[in-house]
Every structure is written in C-alpha cells, then in structure tokens.
Amino acid sequence: MVEADRFHTARPKTWCPGCGNHQILEVLKETLARLDYHPHQVLLVSGIGQAAKTSQYIRTNTFNVLHGRTLPVATGAKLVNPRLKVLALGGDGDGYAEGGNHIIHAARRNVEVTYMIHNNQIYGLTKGQLSPTTDLGSPTTSYHTPSSTRPLNPLRFLLGIGASFVARGFAGSREQLGDILEKALKHRGFACIDILQPCVVFNRVNTSKWYRERVYDVNEEGHSPDDLAGAFRLAGEWGERIGTGIFYAEERETLNDALLGRDAPPLVERKPEPRDVAPLMKEYL
Amino acid sequence: MVEADRFHTARPKTWCPGCGNHQILEVLKETLARLDYHPHQVLLVSGIGQAAKTSQYIRTNTFNVLHGRTLPVATGAKLVNPRLKVLALGGDGDGYAEGGNHIIHAARRNVEVTYMIHNNQIYGLTKGQLSPTTDLGSPTTSYHTPSSTRPLNPLRFLLGIGASFVARGFAGSREQLGDILEKALKHRGFACIDILQPCVVFNRVNTSKWYRERVYDVNEEGHSPDDLAGAFRLAGEWGERIGTGIFYAEERETLNDALLGRDAPPLVERKPEPRDVAPLMKEYL
Amino acid sequence: MKQDYTFLIGGEAGQGLQTIGAVLAKALARQGLHIFAYQDYHSRVRGGHNFYQVRAASFPVGSHLDEVTMLVALDEETIKIHGHRVGEGGVVLYDSEEMPSQEGLANSLPVPLKELGKTYGGQGVMGNSAAAGAVWQLLGGEPAALDETLRDTFSGKGDKVAEANVKAARGGMEYAKKHFQSTCPCRLERLLSPPRMLLTGNDAVALGALAAGCQFIGAYPMSPASSVFTTMGRQVGRLPLVFEQAEDEISAIHMALGAAFAGVRSMVATSGGGFALMVEGLSLAGCSETPLVLFLGQRPGPATGLATRTEQGDLLFALHAGHGEFPRAVLAPGNAGEAFWLTVKAFNLAEKYQVPVFVLSDQYLADAAYTVEPFGLDRVLVDRGEILAEKEFGPGYRRHRLTESGISPRAFPGRGEGTVATSGNEHDEEGYPTEKADLRRKMTEKRLGKARFLAAAIAPPSFYGPQNPQKVLLTWGSGLGACREAAEHLNAGGEKVGVVHMTELWPFPAADVELALAGAEEVIAVEMNATGQLGRLLRQETGIKPKAAILKYDGRAMNGAYVVKELARGGVNPW
C-alpha cells in the first residue's frame, strides 16, 4: 500500500487498540490512493466523536466541524467548488441523532458527497451513552436499565429518504469495504455507507466476533443495486444474518447540476465584479 | 355534527376561502367528538405556519410552539401525563424541513402521539417558498426558476424510519380522512397522517382538482396495513394515481411503556417529597 | 414649494394594495420626489387589516408621518382605523363597491373600482390601477408618467396586461376628474432631481452583498429576511453565485461556512428565531476563523412573537450569542443607503479579520422603501484580506499560524498543492485539535487580539443637528429617521437637539461615542425595545448612563412625532 503513504500523517492516534476505526482509516487511505486522489484534491468534513477523529489521521483538506453538522458544511463547499472530492464522516450519534435532519435533505438534494457513518451503535467519545442504533436490551451509560427503545434501522431510513447510493460495510471486511467505498467515491450523487464498527470498550454486545458471525455480502448472494424493493426487504435483516454490500444505487441529477448546471465552472474560479451589479440597480430606477 | 360543537370556538379563521385547512379542521372536530373526547382531555401541540393555526380554531388544550418543534413538546407532555390525548400538527415545512429530525426519533420512540402533517407542498404562511415536498418543476417564490430538486417522499420516509402507523389522507375526502384519523387516534403509538391539503394561493399545480383526479383508497383496493413491503411499493406512486388510506400499522411498545411501565400512574399525579432523597444521600456518605 | 404628502392605501391582504402603493411610490419617485414607503401587514395571506403608506416629499425623508394627505380605502375598516388621521383638507378615496356611501366624510370620493377595472381594463382586478389613476389625477400628475410606471410594473406579465392596466388607470383618472368637487391640497410638482432608485432596506442589503462579490447565500425563509435571498437568488445564472434554501437555519449557516471555507464570500439571512438556531454555528465561525456575514432582520420576540412587525430587541443577543469568546462586528444601518454600504463593509471586515460580522436590521428598515441615488460601484472596494497565492500554498501550510496581528493568511482547499485544516476544537497552528494549555492560551489571545484591529476599522457614530446640543438623542439602526425628524422639529421650535446615530456598534467605539456625547447636558437613548439595550451597552462600555430612554415595543415603528411626544413626557428609565 505504498500509494496510501501520500495520505500519511505522523499525528498519534488516540483510539483504543482494537477499535474498528483503525481499520476504516486504513481502508479510506488505501481507496483514495487506489483512485489516485491526492490530498489537496480531497476535502474531508468531520463531526465530533471518536469516528470523527479520523480526519486528524489522514492528510487531506479538512474542516472538523460541530457534532452533527458535517453534511451542510460539505454541501456548501461542494456547491462552490465541485472539483473537490468531498467526503463527510462521523459516528452514528453524529449522523442519526444530532445530524438526522441533514441526512434527509442531503439525500433529497443528491449532493455529490460520500458520507461514511462509523456505526458502533454507541456513543464512544462521551463514554457509552445510548445511540439511535443501540440494540434493544443493550446496556448503555445513559440509563440504569438496558435500552428499551427499538433502534433506528439506518438502511431503511436511507432508502426511505431516497438516497441515491445506500450501502453497508463492516470495518472487519476490509476488502469489501474498500470496494464499496470505491463505488461510493465514483458515485455522482449522495453516497451513504453505514459502516459496522466495533467499539471494544462500550459496546460489548455487537463485538467484532458478533458482527463477523453474521455479515454476508448481499451482492454476492445476487442482490442487484437497482432493486429498491429487494433492498428494503434485505435491510430489514438484523439477527442471524446481517447483509453488507451495496443495497441501492441510482444515477440522477445532483445538486450542483440542478442549481448551477452540469459542468458549470466552479464558483471559486469565477471572480465577481462590483460593476456587474449595475444592470440590477437599473431595475430599481 | 352536533357533538362537534363542544370543540367550537368563536375565533375568526384567517385562512383563505377554499383552503384545505378548513376541511381538515372540521374533520378533526368531528372525529374527536365521535370518539367522545372532551376539550379538556385533548392536548394539541401546533407548530408555525398556516396549518398550525388549526389549534386556534378548536377548543382544546393547546401549546402553539415554535416552527418545527411540535413532536418533542408533545413527547414531554405525554411522558408525564399519559391520560392526555396528545396530537401534534403542522405543515410540510414545519414537519419535514425544520422538524425532520424529531419525526425520525418520535418514530423510533413510538411515543403515543397522533401527528397530522397538512401537506400543501409549499410554504403557505411565508408566501410560497419551496417545501421539501414541492413537486419537481413547480414554481415557488424561493427561486426564480421552478423547483429542481426531487421532493421527499413522505410516506417512504415514515415507513423507512419505522413509524408504527403511516397513513395518507386528502382534505377533500372528508369521510375517509375521518376514518383514518379515528384509527390514528385509537392507535397505541406514533401515528402519522400525511394529509394532502390544497393551497389555493401558492400551489397552483397540486390543486384540489389535481388531487381529486388521482387519489384512490389503497385499502379498498386490497392493501393490508400489515404489509410493509406493499406499503413501501404503493408509497412510490405519485403521478396518475396517488394512494390514500392506511399504508402501515403495527402494535408495539410505546415510549411510556418502555420508560415508565404500561399503566404506570401519570407522573403529574404523583407528588415527590424532598425527604425521599434521603436514601440517595446516604450513598454518598 | 415644500411638498410632503402621505398616501395611505388600506384594505385586506389579497386586495392588491401593495400594487397601488408600489406604483404610486415609484411614479412619485420618478417625478423627482423623495420617498419613504412602508407596509403594515399581518401574518396571513388573506384578510386582516393591512396598509401601505407612501410619503413623498421635496426633501429627503427617512420615516413616516401620522397625518395622511390622501387615504385610499379598499374596505370600510380602513376608514374606521385611519379616517381620523386624514389631515386638514385631506382627501378620502374609497371603493364604493366595498362599502356604503361615506358621504358625511369631508372631501371624500366614492370610486367604483371593480366597475372601472372591468370597463376600462377588461377585468375587475384592474380596479387597483384605476385607484392609482384616480389618485394621480387628484395630485394633478402627468398622465403619461403614471402610464410608464404601470408599463414597467406589469411588463413581466406581458404587453396586453400592461396596456389593460394603463387603460384602467386612465379610467380612474377620468372618473376622478369628473366626480371630485373639492380642491385637493396636494398638487404634485415635478422636481429636477437626479434619477433615484426606490429601494427597500433589504433590496439595499442584497445589492450590497452582490456588489461585494458574495457568491453564496444560505437561508431558510423567515420574515422579514426572506427578500434578501430572493432578490439575490434572482441573479443566479447572471452573476456567479448560488442560493440554496436550507432545511433549517442550522443547515443554512453551516452551508455558508462550508462555502466560505471553500473560498467564496458567503452569508446567511434570517430573523430572531432562525438566528437563535444559528448560534452554535456562529461559535464555529469564531473558533475556525471562517469569515461570515449574518444578516439579522429583527422582529418582535420572544419566540415567534409578531412575525410581520418590527422591533430592535436583539442587539445584546447578537453581541453575546455563541458559547465561548471570540470577536465579531455588529453594523446597524439606519436607511437603505447605509444598508448598502455597511453590507459591503461587512464582507470586508469578515474576510480581513476572519470573523463573523452582523448586519443588524429590522422589519421597518427591511421592508421600507427609500429613494436613493444609484450607488457608485467604483467606490465599492473589495478587500478579501490575506490570501495565499496558489503557488505559495504548498505542504506545511498552517491555517492558524500565530502571527503578530493574529491574522493567519488563508488558503482554500484544492486551490494549490497544500492542504487546509481547521477545527471547532481548540487547535494548533496547523488546524488540528490540541489539548495543550499553552497553545490554548495563545490561540485565545490570537483570536481575541484581532478585535483590536477590528476596532480600528469601526467608524465613529454619525452626528446630526446643531453644535453643542443641549439634548442628544442617542439611537441606532432604524431609529435614525424618527430621531432626525424629531430633532428637526424641535430645533425648528428653537431647541438644541442633536442626534447621535450608531451605525457601527461593535467593537464599541467608546472613545468616539464619549466625544460625541461630551457636550450634551442630557443623553436620551431612543430604541425600539423595552429594556433599553443600547443604553445598557453604553454604560458598560463608557460608564455613561443616559438620563432617560424613549422606547417603543408594540411592534409598530416609532416616528418623529412619537419621539417628540415622549421626550416632552421625560422618557422612561428601563435600567
């Protein structure tokens, strides 16, 4: 993985040994390198949480924003500079709790952003609180009793809001995760990957082993990414078997296409001039 | 509709003549009366917008809150006083835009609240701006060009997040709307009704006539509310035919059940005493 | 001849009174008169008593009068509410199809609007143009001048509609000529003035932002801010900018920050409740030193308050919003002209000092239309602050480099071989999170240190009135018009009243304000709020406590007469 070096940073990682984030980080670096991106071409918008620390350990442009606010920032940047490869990244709390509304509308807009949700089904950084994806009956530090509300099904949520690319990866299936990420990065539109990420400290239920015993590749078993109904059905599985792979993918107009026209030159490269306002002033005379 | 009188108020309505909200208001009054609710037993939490004004024209308890914030307020009230029949109500902007995140989590919690979204596919009160449900190609006052982003499909969204009761009504189909509302009010859980509501001023595309020519009753055509896959498929229709009726309904544990136990006495009826804290203080000695 | 006429057109929402008002205002502006026009409306689409008030004068005007010269009543309610305001010799023109005869009313003229509209224009709704025509006739205006304004107004709807409206207006003129017996006190006299734009405060902000080269505006609709983004949005395609309506205000400010970070001038436009939702993002702008212009159009709170009315209740909120400590600037224009120039300045301050800058307006200023000479676009200077050239921007770039001035040259992602990193966590010079105590201290000092330089760029308050005034009316933002009107009135009566108007409120120009207030025997704070916020701020920053305050907080704008009356009563002490 020599090319991945270009994304290397010396910054020491502060994750626990065994944390799934280490694997995801490596896959991210490898995949960007494989697609021959250079650090200056990539913008990584990260939220707040353990997952979000990823942007400190990879050399790219990065705006480490507030908890839950990755997508609007990524959208603003992409709108004015479509030449940037824009990624957004954060945890399950960052995305599905604090940032839930933005996901709905990023999907509606189909903004060309690759969105990675490191889903450890718990709040890692703040020490073990309930997440919207915590399984029923799992212990958390939020309550003195195990979780008693049914979790959100992230894939069904993403399919329901019409995201144009919906996938699930597993930190422990590096090769497959790389494949998925590659396709997501190539997708013209909003590409979401929910990534099962073991948290060795606070999630003693959904461990690496637990995931590994359950995950399988839906595409290998014949699911085609253009089959929305099938995707919705498969997304319902969460027990003996947990599907991974690309659940749904569809090409459609992106936000930049819609607002500025396909192939419009980036706004950052166009210099506005005060005198260009003269015609508008005339309208008020 | 004599019993509906108990919900009568003299407050003059400020909606345009022909506005779908008039019909929805009448159905609401009738249905509450039919189920023999009295004004003091009902709490209506309303947002901001034309739809939200509904709570001014019906006598019940009401908290007219901020734009987009009906569901958390309704959740807080229901948690401490489960004897109240709690409804939340607002427009498509109030719900799917400003309030989007709360819908996701009200569904996850399955809080026993009846949620009516008056969906006129436009921002009425603020004069014609784009809503998340505005059809592609419809004119709005937000942009100088017609809408160019694909709208959110509300029913698929609601199904995707696992709402336990998902229905669509049409303001012009009063009887059916009353039926749906009755079932929603009887539902133990989070019951969402997306209500097609003509706006005669700002939405000249999806008019009363337009809707009337398209709506049909999915249940009459054989759709059963326990068929989630069928619901998801039918929810995809938005053209020649637009399904109305109950798309999905499922009984499961409510938020009050989960946090306080089924049939727990309302917190508002229990009086805490300072001295009850004494045992806890001992733990710190 | 001194001309100072007020036209009030009243009726229900949906009756088209804005059209009559706007046509008259524009036609009068083109006759060389100075205009101040504003609307009073409810938060509803149909019904409710609304009115449009146009003041036209031979001298510059910046606020409204109570006395009405000509009342155009589209419904009876209008006469009930405003009838008493018609001045001596004033005229009442009313829609005779909407109400019983008002014969008892002096100088009143019943006009069958729908009928005239139908007869002359072919449609009942054209009655509005007939009303405008009738007014124009009573004024003795040149018919062709009104025709032209109508044509421009309706040009978007096609020639046929435009011509029909012209005909309806001619019908109105004829009707008035035939039926109106008395003489009208207002005879329009055309003035030889330079061409002037008729511009609302919000139009001026939009023009200012565009002239300054703003390329991104993020917003969620909210009165009275929305017209800023719709006016700007109409230029998408023609000018290099983009507008996106966000799902909520949280998204709006973060989109704007994303765009600013990526390299363009960027802004948001909102009102109180929407701004409340932006407060966390504001703090992110402060921490990450991302330039941002925030247009805050105030309306009465708390909460949803009075959605379509006016107040200046958010000064201290804007000043202190956001957790943690970071510098900002707050500018508050007093009229459309200032709104343009301060918006331009806002962008320059934001980018030069890499801080959030507020343009603080309110519904009165936002929606009121003023006559302004076209802005000298050559005088619009764009200063984007220190930005690395692409070639200089390579590996090793430090976004938050510690410098003498606290300002670290910016660079934009993808615009060079280097990478840019920033964070809402406390960070090191490179922009990555740090926990180091020493670095934290330095970064805090770096950020707050910029306030010194920012302060030097703040203009002193404006002063109006006689030298060594006895009383000073201290006001800010849209309070300007009313205070100037009051002072002129009082000074004409022999008093010595000055106006100190703060257009640039933060960093507070303490020394300049002290100087401006130095000679005054009495300082009276004049504000559209209930707690006297500028008065508080003044004491905090200078130790000077105003003698009294003149306040208004019923959602309706104050004017000169109100200030004069309250001053006579001694004002109040809200502190």
Added chain:
Amino acid sequence: MKQDYTFLIGGEAGQGLQTIGAVLAKALARQGLHIFAYQDYHSRVRGGHNFYQVRAASFPVGSHLDEVTMLVALDEETIKIHGHRVGEGGVVLYDSEEMPSQEGLANSLPVPLKELGKTYGGQGVMGNSAAAGAVWQLLGGEPAALDETLRDTFSGKGDKVAEANVKAARGGMEYAKKHFQSTCPCRLERLLSPPRMLLTGNDAVALGALAAGCQFIGAYPMSPASSVFTTMGRQVGRLPLVFEQAEDEISAIHMALGAAFAGVRSMVATSGGGFALMVEGLSLAGCSETPLVLFLGQRPGPATGLATRTEQGDLLFALHAGHGEFPRAVLAPGNAGEAFWLTVKAFNLAEKYQVPVFVLSDQYLADAAYTVEPFGLDRVLVDRGEILAEKEFGPGYRRHRLTESGISPRAFPGRGEGTVATSGNEHDEEGYPTEKADLRRKMTEKRLGKARFLAAAIAPPSFYGPQNPQKVLLTWGSGLGACREAAEHLNAGGEKVGVVHMTELWPFPAADVELALAGAEEVIAVEMNATGQLGRLLRQETGIKPKAAILKYDGRAMNGAYVVKELARGGVNPW
C-alpha cells in the same frame, strides 16, 4: 495538628486511576477530613495523560494546591509532568512494571502493581487497589477503614470481587511497609467530624433537583453536564420522575417544556454547544411563561473547544441568549453545597415567576468532589407558585391573565374541566395569537414586570474576609475556592483582602453589590475567562469599573496560588 495533603494519581485513560483516586478520597473523607478532589482528563477513552488529584485537610477546602504530598505514577509521563510538584519530603510511589527505576528520585518507592494485584487479588488489574493500599500504609491509615471503603466501592460487582480488592490493597500495604525506608511527612490523623458526603458539583445539582421534586429531565449527552442526568436517571422507578435522552439539544429543551406545560417540574442539562442549540427554545419558555431550569455546565469554547476542561466563558451568553426580551434568573454556585441549595432555589424561582432559571456551573465545579454534610431535607421548601386547584380550573380560564404582579395562575391540561392555551406568538390573555398593538405592549410589560419581583428574591453576594478590606476580589461561581484561598493566604501575611462572591447574578443585585464593594480601595475581578465578563456586567449595572482583572483561559482551573501570583503582578485590563 493541621493536615493538608495532596495526592496526585497520574496515568493514561483506561489505567483506572479514577478508582484509586475515588477510593482514597472516600476513605479519607470517612476519617473525618475535608476533601477537594478533581480530575484532569482528555477527550479520549484510552491513552493521553490524565490525573486525579485529592486534597485532604483538617479544615474546609474548596480548591486544589500546586504542591503534591504524594505522587502515584502509573506511567513515566506522570513523573515527567508532575515530578517537580512534589513538595519537600513528599513521596513518589510508582508502578515499577511500567517504567524504569526512578532510584534517583528522593523518597521514591517502586511498586510492582500488576504483580501485587495478581498475587494478592488474583488479577493484574487489582494492582490499582494495591496502589491505594500502599498509599494508605504510607499515610499510616487504619487498614480496616480502607477495607470498608473498598468493599463499598466494589459491592456492585459482587462480594468476590470486593474481597479480592481488599486483599490486593492489603498486599500493597505490606509491600509499602516492607520496602519504604524514609519517613513520610503525611501522617493521617483521624478527626471526629460529623459524617460527610463526598459529592461532586454535578451530584449536588442532581440531588438538589430531586429534592426539589423535579420530575422530568431532558438532555443529550455532553461533558461536563452528563452526570447530572445519569445520576438523576438512576432514580427513575424509585422516585416519580422520568429521563429521556433526546435526539439533540433542541429536542431536549422542547421535551422539557412539554413536560413543564403538562404540570411537572422540569429541567435540562447541557454545556455550551448544546445550550447554543437550546436558545430558540429558551425564548419560547420566555414567551409562553413556561417554568424551566437550565443546568449549564460551562467548558472552554468557542465551538467544541476543549471538551473536558474548564472555563467561565458563557456568563454574558446565558444572560442575553434568546431573541426578544424576557426575564430570567442566573444562579452560579461556588461549591457543591451551594449547588444543591441553588438548584432547589432555581426550581422555586422558575415556577413562582414562570421564567427560565439557569444554574451556571463549569467543568471544575461539575467534576470536583467536595465533602459536605448531608443536606437538611426539612429545610427544602417547595414553592410551586400560583396554581389553580382542579375545581377552580373551568371554562374561561385565561393562562396569561393580566394581573398586578404579572403572574397569572397556572393550570395544567387535563387537570380540571377547563382548557389551557399558550403560544410562542404574542398572545392575548387566553393564550391565543394576537396582532393588537395595545395587547402586545401590555404582555411585554407583564412579562418584563415580573423581573422586579424576581429581583427581590435574589440574594446579595457573599462576603468573606476582614471588615473594610483594602482589596476586594470580586468573583462568581467556581471562582470561590481559589479566591478564598488567596485571600486567606494574603491576610495571613498581613494584608486586608476580602472576597465578594456572586452566587446569584441575575437579576443583578446592583445595590447589594455596590454596598459590598463600597469601602474597598481596589476591586479586582477574578474570572476563568479572557474578556472579564463579570467586570463588564458590573460596570453595566453599577457604573463601577474594576481596577483590574485576574483571568485564566487555558482550560485549567485557577487556584489560590495563581490568584496570589497574578495579583502581585497587578492583573490585566481586558476591557
């Protein structure tokens, strides 16, 4: 004998240093000593240098010392960072399995923690208890006393685990007895004190809220506020309350408002960024006159800032947050005892005046543990303000009835035959939206008028020190401990320094503060922020400008020594 010992246990996150620290603190508290203990930690779960510092003294203490009596180093970093802080004759106890021999270090004792843990307790991790045992031995503590504390601490994990830890601790004692040559300067002397709780600031807030009868807490996790809701949440089932973790802070405050409207005492707990998101909801509380207690645990901003550290940077933000104008109260406890009583008071003020009330804390106070005598629960008075009895609550009820005091009796939905209406729009007495100017004015005056009564309920600042002090340290909230320590030190050296501590900041008790500062020659504001916020507020409300400020803004708490040192240097002027 005067005892004043500081124990510092340092290591990486995940090494269990909290356990050692907490066990020692509790064991020492049970020996009758006064404790002040606090943690310094990073925003990470594993690694990073963290430490736990326990001060145990024979007199009340409210802040930490720089000098360490006994250093327990779980890694070498600890010795590098804190080694120089070990005072004359102090002891260093280090984990010999984690670092090379530190023989050169005076009074140092290598302890093979894992080995001891394994040998005596059966598991390596029990080495932490062995460390506690070694410390206890050096102190000359009664072995059985430590046993008991360990048993209580580990009781939740079963008897077997508890006994194993007791054994490991005994092993540590033995080891220390055998290997430590020098004498240790700290000999524990048991004091005959009343039993005292060891309570963090957040524990005290939770207890206060529960004692006051809070039945709903809405929150989203955020340091340093989270332990308030987890502590309260543990009582669900036992006490009549409910906690729900919201999807975000916007939801949290609105849930709390819904619960309050429905009739229970209700609160939220958050920190800066979370509070920023609650600002719109705060304004809704103000408009709808819904009582609400907001616990705001400050941490360094702006934005995410330093998530696990401390600052007092949000005073002016809390004071002015929310669009529009409405009354509020801001209380800021100085230690755990005050945190309890002010939280109780917050609920009473909130319900009596139907306003939002802040309990303003910060990470230092939130996480620090203090010894406090059990609160006299009989003295906890619950005053819910005017509430209609069910029978009185019938048709015609007006939620916002205009009354002399501005307070309208409340009634709760479903708790009577009437209906309750309220709104975030400006409303009439019944609670329905209105556009009327006159009503708007009256409602504004009603709401703001309550501030007068609220002000009368605000306590004057506390004063500590000699009569007629020459210098006054003016501080607020958690600044208390450091200021008192500094003043005592200086006064012992012959100076006359007083401390004026503001626990109740808003409505600002201006007259009381003026009185408290009256005699002083110099007023010095002491705050954990960079802009001197209390100083500004003081000038705004009284005209008094402090002579200087002592500030700290590196995320690390100040203590007495810092204040003394900065005072000697004359302080700074941030204004």
